[in-house]
Amino acid sequence: MADKRQRIDKILAHMGFGTRKEIKKLMKTGVVKVNGESVNNPGHHVYPDRDVIEVNGQPVVYREYIYLMMNKPPGVLSATEDRLEEVVVDLLEPEHASFDPFPVGRLDKDTEGLLLLTNDGKLSHHLLSPKKHVPKTYYAVIQGKVTEADAEAFQQGVTLDDGYHTLPGELKILTSGPRSEVELTIFEGKFHQVKRMFQAVGKKVVYLKRISMGPIRLDPELELGEYRELTDEEVALLKGTANTET
Structure with missing residues (x-):
């Protein structure tokens, strides 16, 4: 927590100034100051919210958390690490x-x-708690004609291939034909859920894109693979969603 004492090297690493080893070398040069005093001991403890930390004369504005919105490209795993694939x-x-x-x-x-x-x-x-029922909306292209009967089925919830009966989903048909375009809002996040819901009504998803989660919509300015930090307003909206009792 920011109001507790922390090692100076840990704070600087957290803020992107390098690895612990690199920061140790940096501190030996005397460019790191705490409250105006040079500090060369990487184990020196500071209060990140109270003490004034400077590197090369520039103040280090500490923050504990970061919130990012990404337009995830296809072919990249939603993970923090993988031995074989890009994440x-x-x-x-x-x-x-x-x-x-x-x-x-x-x-x-x-x-x-x-x-x-x-x-x-x-x-x-x-945000991921099943009790919160945070809505997630997807745009999808479907192989096959999507009908109002499908929308009604989704409204009742459908039974997936493993026997699980989903919560009601909201299906909006944008175009209907040999290839249909739809928007689907679901309130849970089972494995491959959107694809399996359409499979349950005899249809196949050929393209899938998430366009919103809770109160946050994908920024249309973000190209595939791009990201940006959430605004303070967006973070507040997310926290409001998370704190809502259901």
Whole structure:
């Protein structure tokens, strides 16, 4: 927590100034100051919210958490590490990666769109809690004609291939034909849920993109693979969603 004493090297590493080893070398040069005094001991403890920390004369503004919105590209795993495949945190700049953020929930490898990343475990837990029923909306292209009968079925919840009966979903048909375009809002996050829901009504998802999660909509300015920090207003909206009792 920011109001507790922490090692200066840990704080500087957290803020993206390098590895602990690099920071140890940096501190030997005398460029790190705490409350105007040079500090060369990496184990020196400070209060990040009270003490004035400077590196090369520039103040270090400490923050504990980071909140990011990414337009996840297809082919990238919603994970923090994988031995063989590229993961979403590989797309982050060092200044953001230093916070060790993780994806809030998952998108399938071939699914694109809105993915939130944070190191705020409490917020992530609340957003993913089945009790919260946080809505997630997807745009999908479906092989086959999607009908009002499908919308009614989703409204009742459908039974997946493992026997699980989903919560009601809200299906909006944008176009209907050999290939249909839809928006689907679900309130839980079972494995491959959108694909399996359409499978339950005899249809196949050929393209899937998440466009919103709770009160946060994907920024249309973000190209695939791009991301940005959430605004203070967006963070407040997310925290409001998480704190809502259901």
